[in-house]
Amino acid sequence: MQDPKQLIRDVPNFPKAGIMFRDITPLLAHGPAWHETVDRIAERYRGRIDIVLGIESRGFLIGSAVAYALGCGIAVVRKPGKLPAAKFNATYALEYGVDTLEIHQDAFTPGSRVLVVDDLLATGGTAEAAISLVRQLRGEVIEAAFIIELTFLSARQRLAPWPVFSLIQYESEWEKNCLREL
Numbered sequence: 001m002q003d004p005k006q007l008i009r010d011v012p013n014f015p016k017a018g019i020m021f022r023d024i025t026p027l028l029a030h031g032p033a034w035h036e037t038v039d040r041i042a043e044r045y046r047g048r049i050d051i052v053l054g055i056e057s058r059g060f061l062i063g064s065a066v067a068y069a070l071g072c073g074i075a076v077v078r079k080p081g082k083l084p085a086a087k088f089n090a091t092y093a094l095e096y097g098v099d100t101l102e103i104h105q106d107a108f109t110p111g112s113r114v115l116v117v118d119d120l121l122a123t124g125g126t127a128e129a130a131i132s133l134v135r136q137l138r139g140e141v142i143e144a145a146f147i148i149e150l151t152f153l154s155a156r157q158r159l160a161p162w163p164v165f166s167l168i169q170y171e172s173e174w175e176k177n178c179l180r181e182l
Contacts, residue, residue, distance in 0.1 A: 002033050005168045008148065022148050022170065024058060024119050038062070040167060041117075041145055042069035049142050050112040051075055055101070055130050056082075058119035062147065066117060075107035075114075077130050088136045092129035101126070103133040110138035121146040121166060124155030131162055 007030050009023040028034055041062070049072060054063025056078045067074040080089065080100050087102045108114065114134045116127060127144045134141050141162050149155070149166035156164045 002030065004033050004037050004147070007033055008168065020172070022120055022150075024147055027147070028061065034065075037147065037167065038065040038069055041147075041165075042066050044145070044165060045115050045142065046070060048113065049115045051108045051114055051139075053077060053103075053107075053114050053116045053130060053134060055116070055118040055126055059117050062119060063117040066115070066145075073108075075103065077101040077103045077133055088133055090129040090132040090136075092125040093123070099126075101129045101133060103137065105137070107137060108139055112137075112139045113142050114139040115142050116144040117146075118144075119147050121149040121155050121164065123153050124158035127155070127159055127164075131159065 004027055007027040009026050011021040011023050013019065014021040027037065045066070049070065051072055052063045052067040052070070052074045054060040054074055054076050056076065060076060063074050078101065080102055083102050083104055086105045088105055089100050089102045091098065091100045116130050116134065118127060121127060121144070131141050131144065143163045143165055144159060146164070146166040148168045148170065149164070151169045151171045
């Protein structure tokens with residue numbers, strides 16, 4: 001199998017100067033590598049979770065595939081105004097701004113074992129907000145799983161005590177220096 005890290009496209013200065021965007025779309029387009037990526041994530045959680053929670057929007061793609069592989073359901077967290085029924089919300093800081101996530105109040109039953117999934121772990125704000133929403137619904141966060149982790153941003157410490165899993169890690173002095181300048 002092709003190394004999935006080789007299928008991650010680097011896009012400098014997106015969405016603003018100094019940010020190195022890690023684009024997973026080439027990985028998604030490569031059938032065998034995408035299949036292997038989903039299988040690697042799913043196998044880690046087989047028999048351990050009741051529902052996958054996908055974070056808008058790339059987390060929907062990953063979360064749906066993992067939920068399908070595990071034979072369980074998927075719940076979603078979305079940006080404000082996208083969910084039609086009663087919902088909870090959580091506001092969080094991004095590496096380049098502030099945002100809010102929402103979840104339906106009936107997305108899963110209390111006590112559900114939840115896997116939080118997204119494409120990338122940077123500062124941890126988005127994942128922290130999603131975990132907060134799981135807790136508002138009285139779910140049990142089993143782990144937060146990502147394809148990519150920017151380890152130099154130390155999000156694992158921010159998300160503690162919840163465990164984190166990532167398939168690909170990036171540690172870059174260039175990125176550290178660029179982010180310090182923002």
